[in-house]
Amino acid sequence: MECVFGLVGTDFAIVVADTSAVHSILVHKSNEDKIMFLDSHKLVAASGEPGDRVQFTEYIQKNVALYQFRNGIPLTTAAAANFTRGELATALRKNPYSVNILLAGYDKETGPSLYYIDYIATLHKLEKGAFGYGSYFSLSMMDRHYHSGMSVEEAIDLVDKCIAEIRSRLVVAPPNFVIKIVDKDGAREYAWRQSVNDTPVPSA
């Protein structure tokens, strides 16, 4: 039910996540931001157990920040991805985290990159990746329409196609999505795609 997907363009990387926070049959909120800024030029889109998701990604975020404070230089995206995978791997056979992560980053020397890290510490460097039931639809859409060296407009168009597929074909499709982008100027929120807004409470 949680949908996370992402792709790499010509000099940027985009990650998209649904914004529903669900517990059993109840939707707690539909504007939960699941894409965290790992540092100025890295994004982590995470899905999985809500407690683990926040706990683990914040742990990684703080360790990445600590590295930068200690050493005066930021981690590369590859180093951060491998560190994250290592933490999942160490915990796996003791006290596993149930979190799936797409880590997108931009490095000056190597450009944009996307890393797929699943809850059992698989690490893949990919051009496009996805997690959850939505992946059945978004991966197929990306397989059909993705090509390397896409512009931001082309990539967003593809993202919207994926979201449309998920909305129309997934039985309990999340209504809202957030899109974030990272490029040479840093990581930032790009847009929201909302089909359900929180109904405003009438004032007394």
Next chain:
Amino acid sequence: MSRRYDSRTTIFSPEGRLYQVEYAMEAIGNAGTAIGILSKDGVVLVGEKKVTSKLLQTSTSTEKMYKIDDHVACAVAGIMSDANILINTARIQAQRYSFAYQEPMPVEQLVQSLCDTKQGYTQFGGLRPFGVSFLFAGWDKNFGFQLYMSDPSGNYGGWKASAIGANNQAAQSILKQDYKDDITREEAVQLALKVLSKTMDSTSLTSEKLELAEVFLSPSGKVKYQVCSPENLTKLLVKSGVTQPATDTA
């Protein structure tokens, strides 16, 4: 009167000194000199060997220079057995980093990590400090070629040229005069040999009394650590005018 503050490593003297650390540095002052010089295209390490016997198996072992990781090497001065422990620690730290991050450990972080270990022995545990000083030579993608010097206190500094071991002050002052910022690796080798010849006690330098190693980039861009062979070392010594060739006029 300061003797009563000697025996415990982990206490200050009233003058604010750590005697055990200072005594460790004394021990290093008796060891063979090592010199490191940073150049534009590499780092040069030269060491004076104290153990010179024909019976020594020189082909397989080095006395002064050790490789820590593919991109970092070090020269040692001091108690060899202490040095071995620290070199092993440094190697483990470098591998642990590359296991976690799948990248080579930045040189300064490696030096800092080892120095943190050394510092521990000056503050707790009741164990004596290590009687070793190091010259670390390495390359990383953040800062290129680097040279660091560390001592038993756990202090370290980045240097353009530095010396440790016997007569290091004399070597350091010659280096200060003769070092130029845009020195090439070849010139650095010459300078290192020249400085060593001036500060060494022995009358003439031969390749048996020295070790020379360089850290540089191969044409393919990989970091190379190369120990100079005795034959090449002899040629270099002749070239730098530091040793007399076989035919000599009085």
